[in-house]
Amino acid sequence: MTAPARTARGSEELIRAEEPVLAHNYHPLPVVVARAEGAWVEDVEGRRYLDMLAGYSALNFGHRHPALIDAAHRQLDRLTLTSRAFHNDRLAGFAERLSALTGTDMVLPMNTGAEAVESGIKVARKWAYDVKGVPADRATIVVAADNFHGRTTTIVSFSTDETARAGFGPFTPGFKVVPYNDLAALEAAVDETTAAVLIEPIQGEAGVNIPDDGYLAGVRELTRRAGCLFVADEIQSGLGRTGHTLAVEHESVVPDVVLLGKALGGGIVPVSAVVGSREVLGVLRPGEHGSTFGGNPLAAAVGTAVVELLETGEFQRRATELGAVLREGLAALVGRGVVGFRARGLWAGVDVDPALGTGREVSERLMREGVLVKDTHGSTIRLAPPLTVTGAELEGALGTLEKVLTS
Numbered sequence: 001m002t003a004p005a006r007t008a009r010g011s012e013e014l015i016r017a018e019e020p021v022l023a024h025n026y027h028p029l030p031v032v033v034a035r036a037e038g039a040w041v042e043d044v045e046g047r048r049y050l051d052m053l054a055g056y057s058a059l060n061f062g063h064r065h066p067a068l069i070d071a072a073h074r075q076l077d078r079l080t081l082t083s084r085a086f087h088n089d090r091l092a093g094f095a096e097r098l099s100a101l102t103g104t105d106m107v108l109p110m111n112t113g114a115e116a117v118e119s120g121i122k123v124a125r126k127w128a129y130d131v132k133g134v135p136a137d138r139a140t141i142v143v144a145a146d147n148f149h150g151r152t153t154t155i156v157s158f159s160t161d162e163t164a165r166a167g168f169g170p171f172t173p174g175f176k177v178v179p180y181n182d183l184a185a186l187e188a189a190v191d192e193t194t195a196a197v198l199i200e201p202i203q204g205e206a207g208v209n210i211p212d213d214g215y216l217a218g219v220r221e222l223t224r225r226a227g228c229l230f231v232a233d234e235i236q237s238g239l240g241r242t243g244h245t246l247a248v249e250h251e252s253v254v255p256d257v258v259l260l261g262k263a264l265g266g267g268i269v270p271v272s273a274v275v276g277s278r279e280v281l282g283v284l285r286p287g288e289h290g291s292t293f294g295g296n297p298l299a300a301a302v303g304t305a306v307v308e309l310l311e312t313g314e315f316q317r318r319a320t321e322l323g324a325v326l327r328e329g330l331a332a333l334v335g336r337g338v339v340g341f342r343a344r345g346l347w348a349g350v351d352v353d354p355a356l357g358t359g360r361e362v363s364e365r366l367m368r369e370g371v372l373v374k375d376t377h378g379s380t381i382r383l384a385p386p387l388t389v390t391g392a393e394l395e396g397a398l399g400t401l402e403k404v405l406t407s
C-alpha cells in the first residue's frame with residue numbers, strides 16, 4: 001500500500017450511490033474498501049483496517065498474496081479460458097496436486113461454493129442410483145439443522161434459516177434435516193434410500209459451531225455401516241483455517257466426498273471443487289454435468305498456486321500456533337463482555353454480552369477502531385483473520401475487542 005487510493009467519490013457518497021442501483025441482499029458495514037495487502041485493507045479515505053473476516057475464509061492467504069498474484073498475472077498473459085470443450089494445459093496439474101493434497105482420487109472443478117454443493121448433491125444421487133441401487137427418484141440426503149451450504153433454490157430447500165428460505169419455494173424434495181452434533185438422530189434418519197450425509201465439520205455461519213469430539217468419526221462410522229456417503233462441506237472450514245488442510249483431519253476422518261471453495265481461489269477468482277473417490281466421482285459421464293468456467297486455466301493456475309502454499313504446511317502451522325493466541329485472548333475476555341466463545345485454529349465465534357449491543361453494533365464499533373469483523377446471529381461475531389496475520393496484529397485486534405467491550 002503505497003500511493004493513496006484514487007477514487008473520485010468518498011465513502012459516504014459511494015454508499016449512498018449503491019442504494020438505488022444495487023439489490024439490497026446485503027447489509028454491509030459502512031466501510032468502502034479501495035485497496036488491500038496481506039491482513040490489511042484501506043478505505044477510500046485512506047483509513048486502514050485489520051481484516052479479521054478474510055472474506056469468510058476466501059482470503060486465507062491474505063489479500064494479494066505475492067505467489068498467488070504472480071501466478072494469476074503469468075496466466076493472464078498466456079491463456080484465460082477455453083471452456084471444457086477443449087483441454088487446457090493447466091487443468092491436469094491442478095487436479096493432480098489437489099487430489100494429492102486432499103488424499104482423494106478425483107477432482108470435479110467448479111466455480112462457487114454453492115456449485116460445489118449442488119455438484120456434490122448430484123454426484124451423491126447418481127452414485128445412489130448407479131452403485132447403491134436406490135430406486136429411481138427415491139434418494140435422500142440427510143443434512144444438519146443450522147447448516148449453511150449456499151444460496152441456490154435446492155440448497156435453501158434444506159436450510160433451517162427462515163430468512164434464507166421464505167419466499168423462495170417451491171423447494172427441492174429429498175432432504176431430511178436432523179439436529180447437528182446428534183449421532184442418534186442421524187442414525188434414526190439414515191435408511192436404505194440414503195445417498196449421503198452432508199454436513200459441515202464445523203458450522204461457520206451458525207457461529208463457528210464445533211461438534212463434540214467423536215462426532216465426525218461417528219458420522220464416518222455410521223455412514224460406512226449404512227452404506228451411504230459422507231459428504232463434508234469444507235468450503236469454509238478447509239484449506240488451513242483450523243490448523244489442518246481439512247477440518248475433518250482433527251478426527252482423522254476421511255469422507256467419501258469433500259466440497260472445497262472459498263480459499264481455493266486465493267481471493268482472486270472463484271474456484272471450487274468436489275474431490276472424492278473414484279467410485280463416487282467416477283459415476284459422471286460426458287454431458288451429465290458441467291460448467292463453462294469450471295476448470296478454466298486462470299482458475300487452475302491460481303488453484304495450483306494455492307495448493308502449493310498449502311503443501312508447505314506453513315499456513316496450517318500458523319493457524320495452530322496463532323489459534324492458541326486467539327483462544328487465550330478470548331478466554332481472558334470471558335466475563336468481561338464475552339459470554340462464551342468457540343474456536344479452532346484461526347477461527348472463532350464469539351458470543352458478546354447482549355447488554356453491550358448486538359453483534360452488528362459491536363462490529364460497527366470495532367470498525368471505527370480499525371478492525372473488521374462480521375456478526376453472524378444475534379450477539380455473535382465471527383473472527384477469521386487471514387492465516388498470514390502476525391501474532392502482534394492478532395493481539396492488537398484482541399486489544400481493540402477488549403477496549404470496545406469494556407470501555
Ligand SMILES: *Cc1c(COP(=O)(O)O)cnc(C)c1O
Pocket residue numbers: 056112113114115117148149150151200204205233234235236237261262
Ligand atoms: C460460503 C459457503 C458456501 C457457499 O459458497 P459460495 O461461494 O458463496 O456459493 C457453501 N458452504 C459453506 C460451508 C460456506 O461457508
